[in-house]
Amino acid sequence: MNVEAPKLAIRGLTHRFQIEAQTEPLTVLNDINLAIEPGQFVSLIGESGCGKSTLLRIMSGLLPPSEGETLHDGKRVAGIDPKLGFVFQQDAVFPWLTVEGNIEYGPKARGVAKAERARLVEHWSAQVGLTKFRKAYPKHLSGGMRKRVDLARVFANSPDVLLMDEPFGALDVQTKHVMQQVVLDLWRETRNTVVFVTHDLDEAVFLSDVVVVLAARPGRVASIIRVGIDRPRNEATRVSDDFVAAKRELWNAMQAARAMSGN
Amino acid sequence: MSASPSAPKTDFAARIGAIFRPSILLGGLSIALVVALYWLVATRPGVNPALVPTPPRIALTFWEELRSGELAINTWASLQRVMIGFIIGSAVAVLLGFLAGWFRFWGYFLNPLIDAIRPIPALAYIPLVIVWVGIGEPSRIIIIALAVFKPCVVNARAGMQEVAQIYVDAARVLGAGKVRVFWTVALPSAVPYLIAGMRTAMSTGFLALVAAELIAAPTGLGFMIQNAGQYFRTDIAIVGIVVIGIVGSILDQLAKVTGQYLTKWAEVRRS
Numbered sequence: 001m002n003v004e005a006p007k008l009a010i011r012g013l014t015h016r017f018q019i020e021a022q023t024e025p026l027t028v029l030n031d032i033n034l035a036i037e038p039g040q041f042v043s044l045i046g047e048s049g050c051g052k053s054t055l056l057r058i059m060s061g062l063l064p065p066s067e068g069e070t071l072h073d074g075k076r077v078a079g080i081d082p083k084l085g086f087v088f089q090q091d092a093v094f095p096w097l098t099v100e101g102n103i104e105y106g107p108k109a110r111g112v113a114k115a116e117r118a119r120l121v122e123h124w125s126a127q128v129g130l131t132k133f134r135k136a137y138p139k140h141l142s143g144g145m146r147k148r149v150d151l152a153r154v155f156a157n158s159p160d161v162l163l164m165d166e167p168f169g170a171l172d173v174q175t176k177h178v179m180q181q182v183v184l185d186l187w188r189e190t191r192n193t194v195v196f197v198t199h200d201l202d203e204a205v206f207l208s209d210v211v212v213v214l215a216a217r218p219g220r221v222a223s224i225i226r227v228g229i230d231r232p233r234n235e236a237t238r239v240s241d242d243f244v245a246a247k248r249e250l251w252n253a254m255q256a257a258r259a260m261s262g263n
Numbered sequence: 264m265s266a267s268p269s270a271p272k273t274d275f276a277a278r279i280g281a282i283f284r285p286s287i288l289l290g291g292l293s294i295a296l297v298v299a300l301y302w303l304v305a306t307r308p309g310v311n312p313a314l315v316p317t318p319p320r321i322a323l324t325f326w327e328e329l330r331s332g333e334l335a336i337n338t339w340a341s342l343q344r345v346m347i348g349f350i351i352g353s354a355v356a357v358l359l360g361f362l363a364g365w366f367r368f369w370g371y372f373l374n375p376l377i378d379a380i381r382p383i384p385a386l387a388y389i390p391l392v393i394v395w396v397g398i399g400e401p402s403r404i405i406i407i408a409l410a411v412f413k414p415c416v417v418n419a420r421a422g423m424q425e426v427a428q429i430y431v432d433a434a435r436v437l438g439a440g441k442v443r444v445f446w447t448v449a450l451p452s453a454v455p456y457l458i459a460g461m462r463t464a465m466s467t468g469f470l471a472l473v474a475a476e477l478i479a480a481p482t483g484l485g486f487m488i489q490n491a492g493q494y495f496r497t498d499i500a501i502v503g504i505v506v507i508g509i510v511g512s513i514l515d516q517l518a519k520v521t522g523q524y525l526t527k528w529a530e531v532r533r534s
Contacts, residue, residue: 060436082438092433096451096528105447106437137528157437 005074006035007193008059008161013068015054028054030218032068036193036210043196043204043211045250047258051219052197053089053165059195060086060163072161082106085159085192089166093138093149099125100134102149106157124152127186144175148182155186162187162194168203177235180206184233201254205246206233213253215260222257225250316498324498325505333487338506340482344400344475345468348407353415353464355408357457360419365426365449377416385410385467386474393478403475410471411464418460422453455529458522462515469511484510 013032016025028051036042044052057063059070061080070077072084093102103124104117112120125134128148138146147167154162164183168176180203187194198204204211208227215222227250229242237243281287298318305315312320328334362369363377388409396402426449434448476485484503491499 062432062436080435080438082436084436086433086436088429088433090429092429094430094433094448094451095530096454096526105434105439109434109438109440109443139528139530153437 005038006071007038007040007073008034008036008195009071009074010034010055010059011069011071013055013058013065013070015051015058015063016066027218029058029065030220032219032221034212034221036195038193039191041187041194041196041207041209043198043208044214045198045201045204045211045254046214046219046222047216047254047261048199049219050214050216050261052199052214055214055219056086056163056165056195056197060084062086082110082157083160085154085157085162087150087154087162087164087167089169091138091143091146091150091170093146093153095138098135098137099130099141099149099152102138103152103156105153110157120156124156127155127189128152128182142175144171144179147171147179151179151182151186155190159192162192164194164196166197166199169198176203177238181234183207184231188232201247201250202238205229205243205250206238211250211253213250213257215257217262222260223253225253314495314497316501321498321501321505325502328499328502334502334506337482337484337487337503338510340480340486341472341476341484341507342510344403344407344483345465345472348404348471349411349464349468351404352408352411352468353461356412356415356460356464357419360416360421360460361423361453363416364420364423364453365445374420377420380413381417383413385413385471389474389478398479402478403472403480406475406478407468407471410467414463414467415457415460418456418463419453422456422460423449425456426452455522455526458518458526462518462522465514465518466511469507473507 010032013029014027015029016027018025032055044055046052054063058065059077061070061077061084072081077084094105097105100121103121104112107117107120121134122131125131128151130145130148130152133141133145138149141149150167167183168179171179183194184207194207196204196207205227211225211227213222213225214220225246227246229237229240229246302318304310305312305317316324325334359373359377363373364370385406389406392402392405392409396405430448430452431444434444439447472483473485473488476483477489480486484507488500488503491497491503
């Protein structure tokens with residue numbers, strides 16, 4: 001770790017779910033400690049049930065943790081903050097708004113003036129390649145295009161940190177690869193700090209600077225892997241020796257995490 | 264599907280072509296079939312033409328009623344009642360339905376009441392309304408409003424209950440406050456329910472209208488039908504019934520088109 005103050009810090013974070021009234025609460029996350037540097041692209045990976053999505057929701061302020069805290073620029077996250085952008089796994093694009101309406105939703109909610117909103121719409125719809133579809137309703141768009149709208153909408157809100165919860169989980173492999181490239185391009189432009197939840201090894205390696213491997217039941221940090229592959233990364237990266245080596249390292253880390261996981 | 268022409272059609276030809284679309288053709292056919300069946304019965308030997316008038320006789324009566332101005336007066340009177348009753352009933356229903364469906368507190372408070380009202384037919388209130396309010400215009404409007412209220416309140420509540428959590432969360436993480444979430448997420452996603460409720464309400468409104476106009480109404484289509492029955496003028500009664508059908512379906516079409524415009528974003532099943 002370097003001397004820079006972390007963008008996001010998670011300290012002593014434990015979370016329990018009360019499944020049924022009578023039973024013991026289930027510990028889904030146990031004593032998580034993480035520091036995420038500004039501008040870093042970090043993935044959280046782990047088998048299903050390791051609490052990675054829960055961790056992300058806690059980081060966003062959508063869910064208050066049972067114990068511990070998340071710090072954003074040294075300040076405790078106490079609730080939802082538009083500075084912490086969130087991309088959901090499900091299709092969360094508002095179907096009753098056009099592409100344009102979706103992109104300017106956040107700025108409008110924050111009271112950004114009309115002219116500036118128009119500029120944001122133009123810029124971000126171009127960045128995700130949807131300039132021609134600005135007036136279209138989501139029902140006319142494919143799943144991949146809706147995800148582009150979702151990304152443009154979040155970026156247009158100029159967040160400081162981007163939290164993404166398996167955003168491409170529902171897409172086919174080809175579309176997924178294209179969208180990963182889109183995310184990297186947007187990220188290169190904005191240099192946001194990104195926390196990306198996935199269960200896909202290739203995705204984690206392709207996107208990240210750092211991959212946090214979680215063990216399950218209860219969810220805890222098993223290992224932290226640095227991915228040193230040169231940037232910018234492109235389709236050729238996926239077949240490079242560095243990529244395969246990084247993937248193997250991550251695979252080993254995941255095997256170790258699986259061995260740690262409870263039943 | 265209609266045949267897609269290779270040569271560009273003139274405007275007129277296109278309009279004529281539109282009349283022969285299967286939707287309109289088949290729709291007209293069902294009505295024609297009922298009229299034809301009725302006609303067959305009406306002209307059977309032994310059937311009294313004074314009591315079972317033939318379609319030409321009914322058409323003539325329609326023309327007479329139209330020329331005398333009676334039909335217009337009665338239609339307008341009924342339409343006014345339905346509209347006023349509809350506006351009052353649906354406004355109160357939407358307000359209460361939204362409260363019950365959106366806010367947990369108001370839901371706990373209002374749901375038992377709404378669910379208790381659901382099985383009660385609006386016509387059951389008629390004797391009470393007469394006793395309490397009298398037999399004037401307010402009674403008739405109250406009965407229509409009560410009839411409109413039920414489908415509206417149930418749909419407004421359902422619309423709010425069915426707002427997808429994902430959209431609420433998405434709006435909140437983008438920085439929307441509670442009020443904005445209501446206006447920009449809950450309201451638009453409830454619109455399809457509201458439209459459905461209002462369309463149902465419109466037809467129950469007409470249902471209640473006839474009943475309401477049985478209460479010593481001086482005008483109205485319900486009055487016209489009731490009055491005609493007393494004088495064995497079945498032809499006038501049928502004209503009244505047909506006009507209710509026509510006016511009701513025109514209003515329903517208007518509501519449908521408005522609804523389609525307001526929900527043009529929604530995925531529509533095309534059968």
